[in-house]
Amino acid sequence: MPPPRSPLAPERFPEMPEVAGVRLGVAAAGLRYRGRSDLLLVELAPGTTVAGLLTRSSVPGHPVAWCRALLPRGQARALVVNAGNANVMVGAAGDAAVRAEAEAVAALLHTGPEDVFVASTGVIGEPLPVDKITAALPGLHDKLGSANWRAAAEAICTTDTFAKGACARARVGATEVTVAGIAKGSGMIQPDMATMLAFLFTDAALPAALLQPLLVAACDRSFHAITVDSDTSTSDTLLLFATGRARHPAPSGREDPVLAGFRAALEEVARELAQQVVRDGEGAKKLIAVTVRGAVDDASARRIGLAIANSPLVKTAIAGEDANWGRVAMAIGKAGEPVELTRLAISFGGHAVARDGARVPDLDETPVAAHLKGCEIEVEVEVGGGSGAATVWTCDLTEGYISINASYRS
């Protein structure tokens, strides 16, 4: 029986438009699950550029190693993704399986395997039944379509309780461009790299050398600013494909003002997907936004925010709807970042509980308690007089996380 849909899930999968130059299809290859699709193929128009961020794990999956080798070329013609088996730590057979997938796709598209990006998610350490994938690919290729984003997002889910998608539009000069993305992930989520699998697509015409810094910048305030359980996946993969079908003038560089709208749209899609991952955090009942201000710089603020967001004691307190600001103070301290103790301030939902390094005199916890009963919790912290600020997102830690993870073999 699938787990119930997260109480923090969006009401519905968004209406998502076509992206010119992108064709999608899914199939049920029967890798692990029964009665659902588990294989996604994306065909990309000739000339598509690509940027990506991959897990920093020192035990990366075999598909991650493949993508890492391909990314410097900056071009792509296809993406193939399976759910149910992560293809991690299976030795030489793992690398051979990735190559077999890429070659099978390349043959269908009359291109080279070096143009085919591969991602896998699911159980670690079991050989990938790659024959099932290569057997399913020809039929899948025959029915590629333009805008079945929801089916694509569903095909890559594992413990996810809802499919994740987001899109935005922007103008580059006078030309409208689209950014659309899908993601999966709900556990083994730590922000210090792209988180689990996320694939973004745009019809903008941008060289890979420009695409990569745009993606990195968008990540800082999205995929790098979320955490569910501090665990970093072996398979984290974030790829951004630009088909170049939109006819707009070529930007002069990443700071060209003509890109302002695109940058905002890219960040919006990335942040929306990242937040959906947190909303699907295993066992989550509350979405928590932690905002840190007054740090020595933005990076320091983010490290403090993540220390708070990763603290099991903070996350259990919020699960218990307890305005336990002492644990927030503890977590600030454990980050090891510069803090001006006499300026330390902590609020929940805009209601100050500590100020100038001590509890607010005659604190009335009533409005704080009311805020904590909600589903979207705000923790705001001031750590000094600096200009560094950051917001990170996480979820509460509940008995549901334990029961999911004490039984599921991922």
Next chain:
Amino acid sequence: MPPPRSPLAPERFPEMPEVAGVRLGVAAAGLRYRGRSDLLLVELAPGTTVAGLLTRSSVPGHPVAWCRALLPRGQARALVVNAGNANVMVGAAGDAAVRAEAEAVAALLHTGPEDVFVASTGVIGEPLPVDKITAALPGLHDKLGSANWRAAAEAICTTDTFAKGACARARVGATEVTVAGIAKGSGMIQPDMATMLAFLFTDAALPAALLQPLLVAACDRSFHAITVDSDTSTSDTLLLFATGRARHPAPSGREDPVLAGFRAALEEVARELAQQVVRDGEGAKKLIAVTVRGAVDDASARRIGLAIANSPLVKTAIAGEDANWGRVAMAIGKAGEPVELTRLAISFGGHAVARDGARVPDLDETPVAAHLKGCEIEVEVEVGGGSGAATVWTCDLTEGYISINASYRS
């Protein structure tokens, strides 16, 4: 109702001998708890030296700041500890409370407040009712005794489900010396500093300059090698007092062979106390020893060990008695330490599950499953051909941790 005694607790509090020059007493000051002692006073003979390690938190408690200022003097005449209120983040009143405690003890012992060490544990951010402490001290001073270690260990407990004590004897030359210690802690436990409160006492005659490196070395394989939940307390305090009452020849330095026995005894007491803290980990049902070998050095091995020991996904898998070595592989990867993928090996209780970077062929999980049903779990990892090795201890992550921490305000 107090929580039930941890299933991992030792059968009983150990028989612990007197330490010459140490007198102990406890009282019920009524700080937070009813019907139990919550205040410990230790009188130390004139000439007592002291070494210590304090939390690295950038939001340290007021008693931590006091101890940090005193430690360079290297001498002590008393220790006063309370449970129920951590005296953290209460502003100038917090520092004043520490000074009032120290002055009250100093007056009773006819010494200066700079000879009085202070520690507090309990709730953060509430003013310490120091008048209750100073009112209880004279009566407490009148009934100081020699070996009521168990009462001392009980007085400093908070969420602990059992009192923690350990002792060992050694010879320095021909002279027998004693090391005895007590500790408290069961949550907010992260190893990157002395963990919660631990106080060690010896009658050895060692200058503070010698005592400090001996304590640091003992910590590396004890208090710095445990974790319950990755959270670092604001109040972590480890102090080692040496009364000098044992008449042995003065060692020439920390490497003097005459100290070999003392070093071993100190490490034994520290490790035993540290393990008791893990055995009392909130909600713990299994004690987990993670041993890492083949790392580039011992420090790298310990970082990998702690990444495994702190991983919620590993800890929940073990709670579920699941031989989920993929999650161990994930945790190894997230440490970011050098790893030789093709040499990676993982065992549970001596039974190999992965070798040479992949699953053991035709793996029979039966003996592994049997091992995981026990209360003491061993995870062994080889990460390459280096000589670095380390063992760290943790406990499993259960629904009990959530239910304890979603209700207790610490």
